[in-house]
Amino acid sequence: MVNHQETVGDSILFSRVSLQGDCCGKQGLLSMIIDYYSHTEYRPTREQIERDRFVFFGLIRCQPWMVIPAGILIQFCYGSVYAWSIFNSPINRLVAANPDEPNKGSAEITFYIALGVLGLTGAIFGPWIETNHPRKSGIIGLVVFFSGHLTSALAVYMRMISLLYFGYGLVAGIGLGIGYVSTIDAVSKWWPRARGTASGCAVMGFGGGSLAFSAINKWLIDNTNLPLTFLILGSINFAVMLISVQFICPPPPGHNPDGVVVVDEGDETTAATTTRHAFGRDGADAEKGRRPRALAALPSAAQRQTLSVSLAEALQSRDYWLLYMAFLANIVFCLVVISNLPRLIDGLFGMGARNPRQPPLPAYIAVSIEGAFNMFGRVLVGVMSDLLGRKTVFLLLLAAQIVVLVFVPIAIHAGSFWGFLGLVWAATICYGGGFGMIPAFLSDMFGINNTSSCHGIILTAWSIASIAGGLAFTGIVNNFLAHGAHAYDERIYAVNFAWMLAVVLIGFVCCLFVRASIRDRMFPALPNQILRLRVFGRVFRVLGVRAGRSGASAEEPCADSSRQRCRLRTRFAEFEYLTKAEEQAAWEEYLTLRAVQHRLMTEHAAG
Template sequence: MKVTKNRWLIALSAIAIHISIGAAYAYSVYKKPLVETAGWSETDVTLSFTIMMALAGMSAAIFGKFVERQGPRKSALLAAVLFGLGQVGSGFAVSIDSSKLFLLTYGLLSGLGLGIGYISPVSTLVKWFPDRRGLATGMAVLGFGSGALATAPVAATLIVSVGIPSTFYILGACYITLMVLGASYIAPPKDGWMPDGMKKAIASGQKVIIKDLRQLTSKEAVKTKHFWMLWSMMLINTSAGIMMISVASPMAQDVVGLSAAAAATMVGIMGIFNGGGRLGWAAASDYIGRHNIFLIFFIIQIIAFATLPLTTNVLLFQLLIFLVVSCYGGGFSNLPAFIGDLFGTKQLGAIHGYLLTTWSLGGIIGPLLVSKIQGATGSYIPVFYVFLGMITLAFFISIMLRADIKKYRNQEQQKQAIA
């Protein structure tokens, strides 16, 4: 008799994978030592991280179907090998003073591993938590957001004590170990599996199952307007969040006169809101619905971007930035569960991969827009108005999506009633 796995250990396995690849966000710890100790140009050092981030979203899209075909275990193992070798290889590149090899190891290999590792456990988690989809994916994505928090102080200490190459070797070995351990336990449940508590609640009438809107393949999903509406919402939400993260410190110093030290503290607190938003908003979505959560995101950000250019209050300015960043994190954690609601779990990993192209594009659009606008005007104020317009567009798209979901459900109910 086959023993059913513990779904909370499945969640822990997913978190182990996501914490490892989330260490990528601690890259800033390496930048100064690489420039000053290795003597590499700042352009080459920055380019490695840019390649990694661009590949993360793109590889999630390219390898989405691979993840569905091979399953979460093999996919996560491949991610462990690619990401781990990328990190260990980065140490070797530094030891032989090859910035070009560093682009291939940290940029290419780690970027591919990051994208595959990000989507590998998510569709499995959604299947193990039919009663708490948002919470489950929120936990994993919180792990990703917390990776830098765990890695940055350790990496900084190791760089001083053992040097840059050995730091990459040690941490790379740790990432491989954690990811392999996570991959070895993770596996999908039987079709239609439900936890006992959910079965009892349904049997007693305490809980009514709201079925997924439909069960579609990735090829079918991308042909629907719902896919492109969600894609547009994610692109705008991601662009706004990454824009804010990329210039928060100089923006706060320029607009409300925050000191450099206070701005640095604010950036640290932003990380807490980014991570906390991933779990908090995702858990809330299980009760009020994913489409309503996105509506709330855009209402919050409309208020924020309308208020930011008008306020001189330092605390209010920072609070609004924190809220925008929490919506950014919450968008990523709500996305997999929203995909399940709209398109089912048949090929959730592949559809998730396609939608994560917004991650790569948002990483280009957000920082590019703010740098161009600020460079042309010498002020961050026009930036707020541009993003206010973009977020308002996303708000109207989310209203249309919400209405269309309701209309689709009503039509399906009418068809069933006639049948």
Template sequence: MKDQPYQRSEKQIENDKFLIFNIPFNRWILFPCAFLVQSSLGSINSWSVFNKPIDSYIYGDQNKGRVPNGMDAIFFLLAGPFLERNGPTKGIIVGGICLAIGHYLAAIAVNTKQILILYFGYSFFSAVGNAIIYLSPISTLIKWFPDNRGLASGVAVCSVSAGNILIAQAVLPMVHAFGLIYTFIVLGSVFRGVLLALSLVYRLPPPCDKEKAPEVIDSIDIKSSGSELKTVKSETLQNEEIVLKEPNPSNVSFFQALFSNEFRMILIIFVANEMSEHIFNSHLSNMVQDIYGKNPKTATMVVTINAAFNLFGRCFIGFLSERIGRKRTFNLLLSLSLVCFLTMTHFINNGNYNGFIAFTWIYSISYGGGFGTLPAFLSEIFRNKNIAPTHGVCMATWNLSGLIGGFVFTGIYDSLRDKGHSISDPILYNTNLYWLSAIVAFGLVVSFLIPVTVRDRKYPAVPKQILKKRLFGRIIRVIKRKRNPIEIVSKEKENEEWNNYFIQHNETLNVSIKAK
């Protein structure tokens, strides 16, 4: 299967220079548009507020059903390639229509009291809409702002949290004002109208604007990774010289990116930092009430403020990654998450409510920051054309990890309860925090090992090499041999091996050959 990127005619490219009529298009308008597009997902991500009204209407018992909403992972895998082939305008149109259909089916399900329509109809269409709408603004903003990738991705993803807060607060008043059935109809109609209108604003930048920005994946320009552009005499071609150039990362296809070691490592650190978001947040209200004896109103306040810190982390950390680099940002976030989890177990054991809440909110900044940094990181490693597909795979894996982690958390919790531990016993939650800490610690180790510069990613391995890592500017490799298994490569030897690698692979590495 070959990559089939979205292609525009010359006329389309010319038309995209204007917003409407003769009003020129300005890329900064995409920021407020991204906020509105992503905010529409608040009804999906805040679905728990619908549970009690739906269960009361269908079953007459507000604790009966608990409708799941878990198909997102499947469609995140498909949404990325769809967007790269069809562009953001068609993506937002399709996503908006699916989101509206999902809400209309929810209204039908409630009106007819057919829970299966809600299970399969709403869940299916809302999952399709959620995946496409989530990815569309992020990939588009990064392509328009290659000079501010971190800011673009941070602002785009923080809009989801803002939508969660706003719509979660609006749902119950709407139910009381219009009734549950008409609430779904109103939301579906509003989302459809707003998204169809905003789809007309979205477009891709002109082809000449792509890939202009320097890379800051490790707080350095990727082109200054220690490589030197040299002209060397060819040993195989007479009277010719070879100009050595860096490989062009833009030539990487989606499948090459997907099966690369770098992507696997990025996937690991993202899941390690974000997996507990599904698990921890869904139990935060219970922890506040069960461990510390707080009332439901206080627990709701804690959860709302926690969402605000998540929003702040998505935006601020994305911007911060522009200054310190994406890899160092993930190193910081994973370290912060590990410290928070281990410290929270101490506060839970000691019954320290204020300390627990403080570190909970700090952790919320950390996992929010992971979402804000990931798209920019993927863009700089695998280039703009692979943002949506690779980001979709990451989001799908994150959703699945949260589902699996949720089963593990519940299994441990129920097992300990069956052994006689009360709901206020710290062991119920601390045991789960320990295994979550182990995953974060593993992610932290992997984060330090990610090769981010072109030279480190493409540097050739020597026979029987087990491991290679750059530390303090020098390549250190472990080789399977009896004498001197650990080798520190000198700068001279590194440049020689790097240049020889270029010469031997001149066709695949885009080497330019000039006549002497």
């Protein structure tokens, strides 16, 4: 396979002009992996498209709204994994001859394994999920998830903790990873103009499951036994998901843009090009001495001018990994707090406090309310991202957590129980909101065909944050306690919140440098450019002063921001804030150069 490559900045954008070459026979492991991560497009047959017009075993005509309640119910069942803490004490008492030694705490490892496998599964199976029917991957996910519950029932019956790690941690974790990614991305594809809202609604089900199954698991354990609890729980989940997945199907061809749309944000026109379609027209304009036209936004998604980006190309972009770091930073604080909130409440404001007392609100109620804020944040932030833009909202989430982490130690020092809980609940909205909007963010940046794959890989940040963050928090606490500190010692939490604050600050900076627009990623840097950012929809850049241009500083005031450029020149650098008109002129000049370059290379290949 021969690919024509065009390198722009640090992104490599491919225009496939020939599909035959001398590497077709070299199918080594590396080439197979590259090929697997380079083709992530679902290509249904005409017969499959006709079958997808009806759902629920072909009895009901498919309607776009149906996928949202179906997705919520499926995610609700998968969310039962977050209620695992209810099983810890009963399992530890069952498998250990002495409930305190030596196996105390061994059941908790199951939860960490499941989350770690979830992220790894999403990263491995993401391309396969994208290239197959979502109902197929959904059914496989729920069957594997159910098998994990059956294996877990056998494990607790035989009192084998290693079999429990395999059954619920590995097997159920694989099913969870496949089902989580396939469901959310299938739902979001039906709503190209409201992806944040759609994915937020679907992920809301996951938060609801974590809230509801805490009570369900407790009731089953109290009224049956552990093996039967896993059997009943797995059977309920299997039945609900098997019915719900029958309403999951892909949208018809042309429902979504075939690639990433190149949009002039804040304008009513779409200045777009594509390596597969638009260069011919732009080249003709260039040949006649005209600039490419600003193309009016077309009503049909299938007709909008786009740029095709493969998964392999997306993963070569620094913007993906900057977003990865921002996502990890957004979830690390609440992942630690979710698993330790009862401990924090008891040690700081309850019976373990300096002055032992009953806290104003029982810990289990505080955890339930936190789950409600988690659910609410997933939908709220998804809607906000559709209205205000993904990057803007993500920066707001990280900024809010910075404020929380600054004031939480102050609330602890002041002994303010409600201040502490209020800050934690506010951060929980940000935590849930990150999960709600990240599928839409990835779809906007790298195309709908890469959503499952990019989403699956970025979920490994979930695994890293939960495991590494939890171990770091616990390690610091245990170190202080081993040196004579008490659970109410403020230093323990000051140190923990300090490293979390550093992580969130790094994530904020990373998000600031994410080029969320395909135009920003394509636009070539000037030879002396040091930095370029988009601030309030306009380009801000810093240029190094060339030799011979240094001197007294000069400033051009910005009286009318819509018509005049802001420029500040110092001895070492120039600072420019471009107007929309200046940016558009430079963009059209760049498109002309790309069109001419493409025509010359095509003529050279033909000759």
